[in-house]
Amino acid sequence: MPKKVTILDVAQFSNVTKSTVSRVINDSPLVNERTKQRVWQAIKELGYTPNRTARSLALGKNHVIGMVVSEQQISDVVLNPFFPTVLKGITTVANQQGYNILLLSLSGQDAQSYTEILQRHTVDGFLILGGPSDVNLGRDLDRMKVPYVFIGKHDPEAQHSFVSTDNEEGGYIAGKHLIDLGHRNIRLMVGEVKGSILVHNVERIAGFRRALGEAGIPFEDRLVVKMPTDMENSYYFLKTYLERDRPSGLILSNEVTSMSCLNLLLDEGIAVPDEISLVSFGDPQFFRNTRPSLTTVSQSVEWLGRTAMEMLLKRVTGGEWLPPKIIRKPEIVLRGSTKKCGV
Amino acid sequence: MPKKVTILDVAQFSNVTKSTVSRVINDSPLVNERTKQRVWQAIKELGYTPNRTARSLALGKNHVIGMVVSEQQISDVVLNPFFPTVLKGITTVANQQGYNILLLSLSGQDAQSYTEILQRHTVDGFLILGGPSDVNLGRDLDRMKVPYVFIGKHDPEAQHSFVSTDNEEGGYIAGKHLIDLGHRNIRLMVGEVKGSILVHNVERIAGFRRALGEAGIPFEDRLVVKMPTDMENSYYFLKTYLERDRPSGLILSNEVTSMSCLNLLLDEGIAVPDEISLVSFGDPQFFRNTRPSLTTVSQSVEWLGRTAMEMLLKRVTGGEWLPPKIIRKPEIVLRGSTKKCGV
DNA sequence: TTGTAAGCGTTATCAG
DNA sequence: CTGATAACGCTTACAA
Numbered sequence: 001m002p003k004k005v006t007i008l009d010v011a012q013f014s015n016v017t018k019s020t021v022s023r024v025i026n027d028s029p030l031v032n033e034r035t036k037q038r039v040w041q042a043i044k045e046l047g048y049t050p051n052r053t054a055r056s057l058a059l060g061k062n063h064v065i066g067m068v069v070s071e072q073q074i075s076d077v078v079l080n081p082f083f084p085t086v087l088k089g090i091t092t093v094a095n096q097q098g099y100n101i102l103l104l105s106l107s108g109q110d111a112q113s114y115t116e117i118l119q120r121h122t123v124d125g126f127l128i129l130g131g132p133s134d135v136n137l138g139r140d141l142d143r144m145k146v147p148y149v150f151i152g153k154h155d156p157e158a159q160h161s162f163v164s165t166d167n168e169e170g171g172y173i174a175g176k177h178l179i180d181l182g183h184r185n186i187r188l189m190v191g192e193v194k195g196s197i198l199v200h201n202v203e204r205i206a207g208f209r210r211a212l213g214e215a216g217i218p219f220e221d222r223l224v225v226k227m228p229t230d231m232e233n234s235y236y237f238l239k240t241y242l243e244r245d246r247p248s249g250l251i252l253s254n255e256v257t258s259m260s261c262l263n264l265l266l267d268e269g270i271a272v273p274d275e276i277s278l279v280s281f282g283d284p285q286f287f288r289n290t291r292p293s294l295t296t297v298s299q300s301v302e303w304l305g306r307t308a309m310e311m312l313l314k315r316v317t318g319g320e321w322l323p324p325k326i327i328r329k330p331e332i333v334l335r336g337s338t339k340k341c342g343v
Numbered sequence: 344m345p346k347k348v349t350i351l352d353v354a355q356f357s358n359v360t361k362s363t364v365s366r367v368i369n370d371s372p373l374v375n376e377r378t379k380q381r382v383w384q385a386i387k388e389l390g391y392t393p394n395r396t397a398r399s400l401a402l403g404k405n406h407v408i409g410m411v412v413s414e415q416q417i418s419d420v421v422l423n424p425f426f427p428t429v430l431k432g433i434t435t436v437a438n439q440q441g442y443n444i445l446l447l448s449l450s451g452q453d454a455q456s457y458t459e460i461l462q463r464h465t466v467d468g469f470l471i472l473g474g475p476s477d478v479n480l481g482r483d484l485d486r487m488k489v490p491y492v493f494i495g496k497h498d499p500e501a502q503h504s505f506v507s508t509d510n511e512e513g514g515y516i517a518g519k520h521l522i523d524l525g526h527r528n529i530r531l532m533v534g535e536v537k538g539s540i541l542v543h544n545v546e547r548i549a550g551f552r553r554a555l556g557e558a559g560i561p562f563e564d565r566l567v568v569k570m571p572t573d574m575e576n577s578y579y580f581l582k583t584y585l586e587r588d589r590p591s592g593l594i595l596s597n598e599v600t601s602m603s604c605l606n607l608l609l610d611e612g613i614a615v616p617d618e619i620s621l622v623s624f625g626d627p628q629f630f631r632n633t634r635p636s637l638t639t640v641s642q643s644v645e646w647l648g649r650t651a652m653e654m655l656l657k658r659v660t661g662g663e664w665l666p667p668k669i670i671r672k673p674e675i676v677l678r679g680s681t682k683k684c685g686v
Numbered sequence: 687t688t689g690t691a692a693g694c695g696t697t698a699t700c701a702g
Numbered sequence: 703c704t705g706a707t708a709a710c711g712c713t714t715a716c717a718a
Contacts, residue, residue, distance in 0.1 A: 006695055017705050022697060032703060049462040053405065054695030056396045057710045064445070084427050091448055100464065102407070103444040105434055119392040121443065231632060259632060266634050289574060289602060291609050291634075349711055360689050365713060375687055397711030400694045 005046045014042035025050055056122065065094065065312060066104045066123035068114075070130060080256050081286045082301055083129070086151060089305020090127060097313055099124075106133065118146060125316045127151060127308055131162065131199070138162075147315045149308045153200050154325075161315075161324045163308045167200045170297045170330040171207025174251045174279045177295070177332055179215045182341035183249035183277060186212075189261075190253050191229035201253060204281070208251070227257065235260040242268070248341050249277040255286055262290055278337040281330075293335040300328060348389045357385035368393055399465065408437065408655060409447045409466035411457075413473060423598050424629045425644055426472070429494060432648020433470060440656055442467075449476070461489060468659045470494060470651055474505065474542070481505075490658045492651045496543050497668075504658075504667045506651045510543045513640045513673040514550025517594045517622045520638070520675055522558045525684035526592035526620060529555075532604075533596050534572035544596060547624070551594070570600065578603040585611070591684050595623040598630075605633055621680040624673075635679040643671060 011021045016035060023031045024039040042048075056062045067090065069083070087101075094101055104117055104126075114137055118126060126146065131153030132138050138160030141148050150162035171188070178186050188208045190201040209219050227237045234257045242264075252258040258280040265272055272278055272292055280287055280294045283301055287294035307326055353364045359378060366374045367382040385391070399405045410433065412426070430444075437444055445466055449457065457480055461469060469489065474496030475481050481503030484491050493505035514531070521529050531551045533544040552562050568584065571577045577600045585607070595601040601623040608615055615621055615635055623630055623637045626644055630637035650669055 004695090008695080018696080019698085019706080020704060023704085026697085030703060035703085051400075051465055051695050052463060053396055053399045053465045054710090055697075057394075057400050057694090057712090058696040058698080060710070062396065080427075084423075091446065095448055101446040103430075103434065103446065105438055116392070120395060122394055122396040263632065263634055289606065291606055347711090351711080361712075362690080362714080363688060366688090369713085373687065378687080394711050397694090398713080400696090401711080401713045403694070 004051075005048045007048070007050070009046055010039065010042045010048050013046060014038045062122055062124055063098055064100050064102050064123045065309070065316075066102045066118070066121055066126045068104045068106060068117070068126055068128045070106045070133065080254070081283050082152075082255070085283055085301040086129065086305035086308075089302040089307075090309045092302075093306050093309035093313065099313065115140060115144070115146075125149075125312045127312060131155075132160070147312060149312045149315075151304055151308045153198055155199055159324065161311065163304055163311060163326045164200070164328075165299055165304070165330050166327050167203035167330075168207040168210075170281060171204030171209075171251075172211045173207070173330060173332050174204075174281070174297045175208040175211030176214070177279060177334075177338065178249040178251070178277060179211060179217070181249075181277065181338060182343075183247075184217060184341070185247045186223065186249040186251065187245075187247045188224050188251045188253075189227050189257060190224060191257065192226040193229060197226060204253070229254070229256060231256055231260050235264055238264050239268070242270070247276070249279070249338070252278065252280040254280070255282045258282065258287070258294060259290070262292075262294075273337050273339040277339060277341070279332075280337075284333045287333075287335065292337050295335045295338040296333045298331045298333050300330075303328065347394075348391045350391070350393070352389055353382065353385045353391045356389060357381045405465055405467055406441055407443050407445050407466045408433075408652070408659075409445045409461070409464055409469045411447045411449060411460070411469055411471045413449045413476070424626045425495075425598070428626055428644040429472065429648035429651075432645040432650075433652045436649050436652035436656065442656065458483060458487070458489075468492075468655045470655060474498075475503070490655060492655045492658075494647055494651045496541055498542055502667065504654065506647055506654060506669045507543070507671075508642055508647070508673050509670050510546035510673075511550040511553075513624060514547030514552075514594075515554045516550070516673060516675050517547075517624070517640050518551040518554030519557070520622060520677075520681065521592040521594070521620060522554060522560070524592075524620065524681060525686075526590075527560060527684070528590045529566065529592040529594065530588075530590045531567050531594045531596075532570050532600060533567060534600065535569040536572060540569060547596070572597075572599060574599055574603050578607055581607050582611070585613070590619070592620040592622070592681075595621065597623070598625045601625065601630070601637060602633070605635075605637075616680050616682040620682060620684070622675075623680075627676045630676075630678065638678045638681040639676045641674045641676050643673075646671065 007018050007021050011018045016039065020031060020035065021039055024036050091101060102121065102123055104121065106114065106117065114133065124147065126148040128148055128150045129152065131150045135155065138150065138158055142160065148161060150160060152164060154162040154164050175186065188205060190197050190205065205224050212219050225241065228234045238261055250261065252261055261278065265276065270276060278294055279297065281297045282299055284296045284298045287296045311326065350361050350364050354361045359382060363374060363378065364382055367379050434444060445464065447460055447464065449460065457476065467490065469491040471491055471493045472495065474493045478498065481493065481501055485503065491504060493503060495507060497503070497505040497507050518529065531548060533540050533548065548567050555562050570580045581604055593604065595604055604621065608619065613619060621637055622640065624640045625642055627639045627641045630639045654669065
């Protein structure tokens, strides 16, 4: 540790009191220009830097935002740009406004273990990646007046504070795009975690269904296929799946499953888009760099991060009011993985 | 904010003083079992959780490690698994030992702006990703007794605290692998940032040179090619480069340039490994999922993160002594991107 | 076994 | 404009 020089040292060195030094470093107008100079001089001389912890204690604020990430999420990061991309958005805003990010990782899954973490650390607010682990979490946090914003997944019914993409619309756009290209035999692939599918996919299914309906294609359960979410298992799942069912269009729900699908099709010699058209949800920048590049329902993950942080800081600093939830319409980025059916 | 219930509230509620409550929550042995029960009861009842800031101030320790990341690094994260992977290693250890990670991002590049950041935040130590931005940084930090560990890049001559891979050996292994396969016309591609190449590549060049020497192949400057490091520019650089020079073996220095190379070769219809063999430095897991999968000189990035954190915490907690630098020998993972020359 | 009281380094409220 | 002095919430000798 650097030898600690405190505000008192500076005060004595420049023949004033702590109060004055405090005023100087906080750029208070009510301090004589000359003493201000003297104090700054002393600060330089002694190499003083204010102790953030002490300041936090006195002010009751840290200028630190806790970012809650599940172990799971930080685990399968290779090839999954969600985490780093959202982080980029978050830090951009944080830096602008002089806030720092404290990484908080979860062990348990229940609201209890959540709130425990939440309170143990003195941070000014929470950004919760991947949405609430527990349905009641939002309600509990609201009740305890804990400032927070969920990023990504969310319950569309809930009144909780979150930022997300309009997944229903996304599912609709993806389906419509393929239908417009003449595809009739389309599958929506959704990740299955512990036997259930995530809320954002539930919404996408609804949108997909709407697109089918508009085109007069009857919806059947088999058009939505549950699959594993990791690289390894999704690859083998798709391998066996495509052996007995060969749609002309496939909608994938994220970067990882899209990559394994792309790899599998290449390995099996199935041409994209000639034999099968692919649409993926996810980061458009990422899918630009795959081969073939993929038609993408854009998630704008960086925007998610930026917006969530802005919402949270507005709330924390008690500034302007912002609507509790912000949902962005997705856009489709057309690339080389889709073409007219059967041409 | 949750209504703050302090140690004093608990004390009054359970008819003891702050001191006793403090002892209870710190699990001190010198407190009566029955009052201990009473106090815990009160804690539960009131929903008390200790304030970390206050505790930090009193103890002079935070249980927080600052992770210094350059803006640049957090910017080009898509497709670059270094950051998330090293983070995984770091958080694994941090969680085990009850530490948290504070993300610190750099604006300037000089040691001055570095140390300023370093001191403004009260953290117990620093993990500096990508190595020192300034040659003197390590020395300065050492002099100021700031606990730190550099991760990744480093000056091999320096006495500073860092963990890294043996890049000279890596360059040697990569070169030798291709040479053993009969290749004679090999290029080592190294990233160029602001006109100069990074230290870890300087070492790789040395190793590459050693491999050539052993095989009796004369070294020439043109065998080492400087190129841009981002997706976009590296793609176009390679495009023009390969028009006028067509080696039989290429060594790429990271994930991003490898991807753009792979994409380019595919786009141009140049077969890997039939027409050209590829070796890359980087994360073996990542390169397993490219097509073709790439022969990789493994960086074990997660190991870097884990080890760095362990070193730092040993130093912070003043436990056992650990050598200031730890360097790990790389391994080569053989995959489908290399084959015998001309067969 | 428990209480008292002095810090830890700031900020903030009064006076002067 | 500047100085005392009391917070902020917790730990820790030192007493009792």
